[in-house]
Amino acid sequence: MSTVVLIGAQWGDEGKGKVTDFLARRADMVVRYQGGSNAGHTVVVNDKIYKLHLIPSGILYSDKMCLIGNGVVIDPGVLLEELDVLESQGVSTANLRISPRAHVIFPYHKRIDMAEEERKGKSKIGTTCRGIGPAYMDKATRVGIRMVELIDREELAEKLRDVVEFKNQLLTGVYGSSDQFDYREILELYSGYGERLKKYVANVSILVNEAIDGGKKVLFEGAQGTLLDIDHGTYPYVTSSSPIAASACLGAGLGPTKINTVVGVAKAYITRVGEGPFPTELHDKLGEQIRERGHEFGTTTGRPRRCGWYDAVIARYAARINGLSYLAVTKLDVLTGLETLKICTGYRYKGEIITEFPDSLKVLARCEPVYREFPGWQEDISNVNDYSELPQNARDYLKYLEDLSGVPVAIVGVGPGRTQTLVLHDIF
Template sequence: MASVVVVGAQWGDEGKGKITDFLAARADLVVRYQGGNNAGHTVVADGKEFKLHLIPSGILYPEKMCLVGNGVVLDPAVFLQEIDRLTEQGISTANLRISPRTQVIMPYHRKLDLCEEKRRGAGKIGTTGRGIGPAYVDKAARVGIRVCELIDPPAFAQRLQAVLKDKNELLEKYYGESGFDYQALYDEYVAYGRRLAPFVADVSVIIDEALQAGRHVLFEGAQGTLLDVDHGTYPYVTSSYPVAAGACHGSGVGPTRIDRVIGVAKAYVTRVGEGPFPTELCDATGEYLRQKGHEFGTTTGRPRRCGWFDAVIARYAVRINGLSSLAITKLDVLTGLDTLRLCVGYEYRGQIIRDLPATLTQLAECKPVYEELPGWQEDIGTVRRYEDLPANARRYLERIVELCGVPVCIIGVGPGREQTLVLQELF
């Protein structure tokens, strides 16, 4: 038996979809434990590209059970569109299940998201406008609507009547926006509930029974450690818990049931949205990484900010998540660069610091301290053994291991499933 959590070790977009899809071949269940459709995972299988936003990356294996946990906020329209798109592509969703405790994103959440971001002006966070933050706010305020209510029309009517009056008043009187018609909203979402009902099951029970039976469970997060609402670069964070501990809370399992935690990190760093980024490259090298790595958001299409690998945030991710090992993705993107840089610390007001500051004002003043390593020119897309990587590529990875304090278990040398080097078996 093994239960493995896959987390992002940077600001998200690290390639977790590829790693989860690869590990799903060895798992029996794949569980998405937090976030919403503000996240996107791109998976390439058999030469086809699949963009997933809410459905777990293991869905491409028809025999795997794919579960959406209670820590997710679910937009029913997006979820059903994703099911329809996969069905059209010949992908079965028969083994897909949703926790009845999962919170529902409503149209007023999306409108409030856009209104709040507009009001922030220059201080905007850079949200996707998908309603994620307002949905989590309602969850904490105990006025959210859950999937179990959505599939129960009388219960849904009661919850919607209780909250819609306040939401309309907020939109109309504070933001000057139009509100929503109760009956139209009720009819639309009851129809969604009817379609979702066959997928609803107690995810916590399913996972528990699987673990007791000795089956392998893979937990998949969205976003990354540096976007965690508590441990990320607050306030430029998401509204949930992408860190490994979130897997327990967001799926209904205890921490003693987790065996390993894999941190996914690109061989460089990217982020989308606002906030400090010490190793960001606003030059030709940054643009090289963006274009060669196809660094544009899966969900929004926004160009990602690119920079050198940052061992300060990687060590932070190791500590916060209790990482067992790292999966390094997109190593192939660095091919062709004569010199590579690794950030080993920050210079802050004349002193060298090696731990991530808590405040953004301090982080904004930090300048990266770099080590330089020689690059390589050889194409590594066809390499299938670690020993066959160019010497300089191995040296680069070995220095990352030294700086981060955990081994590398997987290396991605291209987007395809077959372009994956396994250094350590996880299941």
């Protein structure tokens, strides 16, 4: 049995897509277990760029089974568009399977998402307005519609009528919106989606457990990051699901005893999209420089990401919450050429040094980072093929990341391409 859960160890956008793609070459199956089309994974293979939102990154290998678990909320229009684009690029999607228990995003979810952000004004969360939160809300209040209903027109029609009527009342009565949705239009559109997607629907829990019991290597792919977790993130500036490692079991239908290894992906610096406190954020030209060098713009929204120095307080927190076995450090090459690098080792709050991530957002917003400085390196590392070839200052930097988090670094990214990856420890 060899199972690996891959999670984001920061605020998302850590480069999980590239690491998933890299690890998938050794896996037999890749499983996406939470989130929705608010996630964006960019994978570069032979200078060709693939942007994925719902489909697991392992789809780029024709011999891998790729599964979308019950914990994911699916926008069928986005999924079909993604399938069509991949097929037009010569990528087979025949090995994709979708859980019948996964919930479906409808147009009214997106409109309610937008209306709620508009209502909050300056207190908005900064969501992607892709309908993710409202879809999970319907799931929790037991009025959601799942893939198993989407592919059954009769059942879809029965459930959809009452839901659309209620959502129209909600938009008018609560949000004061004049937007109204036509039940029959949605039924016709989504019935068509169901017909096209029916061939992909299969019991993901059975497939995953059979693969594990049969000795196959299974990679579980999370979206977003630890600090966006609905329970353990910087609430309320979080996503609507649980990106942490434990969620892999819930979102794919397996027991915790079947997980062997957890890998946390972290950039060599840190970024954040949306609202909320960010202790090490850089508000100067250096922050802009890192953003431009790292191409730090959202795959899903195109929004510029906020950039800052690596935060070891967050790294230790992610290690504890997820039970990390290894770190995968991405975008080390972006720091090339900087004279001095900084790592946040703790926070100063009311004159005292704290080294654990605070529960209170009020406290976090008032924390000042305590830094340790390191000399940078000037050598181009994008073509380095072995860890020993890295400049000494780069290796010292990585070693300190290990020491501060208590987690060994197993993978280092020195560029966006699949081959620009250094392996220090074998994951599978």
